[in-house]
Amino acid sequence: MSYQLQIGELSAYAGVFASGAAVTLALTAASTLFGVSVGVLGAAASDSRSAWLRRLTFAYVEAIRNTPFLVQIFFVFFGLPALGIHIGEYTAAVAAMTLNLGAYSVEILRAGIRAVPKGHHEAAAALAMSRRETFVHVLLPQAFAKVFPALASQIVITMLGSAVVSQISVADLTYAASYVQSRNFRAFETYFLIAGIYFLMALVLRAALSAAARRLFARNLRGAR
Numbered sequence: 264m265s266y267q268l269q270i271g272e273l274s275a276y277a278g279v280f281a282s283g284a285a286v287t288l289a290l291t292a293a294s295t296l297f298g299v300s301v302g303v304l305g306a307a308a309s310d311s312r313s314a315w316l317r318r319l320t321f322a323y324v325e326a327i328r329n330t331p332f333l334v335q336i337f338f339v340f341f342g343l344p345a346l347g348i349h350i351g352e353y354t355a356a357v358a359a360m361t362l363n364l365g366a367y368s369v370e371i372l373r374a375g376i377r378a379v380p381k382g383h384h385e386a387a388a389a390l391a392m393s394r395r396e397t398f399v400h401v402l403l404p405q406a407f408a409k410v411f412p413a414l415a416s417q418i419v420i421t422m423l424g425s426a427v428v429s430q431i432s433v434a435d436l437t438y439a440a441s442y443v444q445s446r447n448f449r450a451f452e453t454y455f456l457i458a459g460i461y462f463l464m465a466l467v468l469r470a471a472l473s474a475a476a477r478r479l480f481a482r483n484l485r486g487a488r
Contacts, residue, residue, distance in 0.1 A: 302368020
């Protein structure tokens with residue numbers, strides 16, 4: 264059996280693919296901003312003196328890490344309306360991606376905080392810094408520097424995992440591919456192309472995050488080596 268590749272036929276849908284890629288990157292940017300913020304708050308809560316706050320953070324992290332992302336997004340989009348909470352597909356996608364990335368960010372940042380030398384805690388205490396000041400000015404910057412490669416990898420994983428948002432009719436890159444192949448019936452070429460686009464976006468995103476880390480955490484990155 265012979266098969267003739269016809270990649271050229273996809274050029275007519277370049278705008279559709281570009282629009283889908285833009286949506287994927289926009290979702291990733293929003294969920295990164297909110298998800299890392301959730302991670303910071305969760306890392307702080309996990310080190311809180313409040314037992315109930317620590318338990319709540321632990322329950323959240325375990326619930327997200329031990330359930331499929333597809334189920335999480337279905338719960339947000341299809342489940343919450345049963346409680347009277349109605350949100351659009353794009354909001355649901357960002358919310359689910361934020362909750363997912365946030366849970367993993369909590370654990371990543373906790374590992375970074377634990378890796379900060381004990382002497383830095385003692386130095387902060389000697390300077391009469393409060394727990395909040397120590398966390399914000401001493402622990403968090405060093406934690407980010409130490410675990411940024413792992414955090415960047417998780418952000419890339421979140422972007423790649425966002426392909427499932429097409430299941431709730433979000434017009435991302437995977438949705439664009441489904442639209443195109445349903446019209447030209449060139450499934451192999453279509454999905455081969457978007458696999459390449461995802462690959463390139465992952466490489467560019469990783470490079471952009473590495474460049475941002477060098478600028479934002481230059482001093483702490485040197486100290487973390």
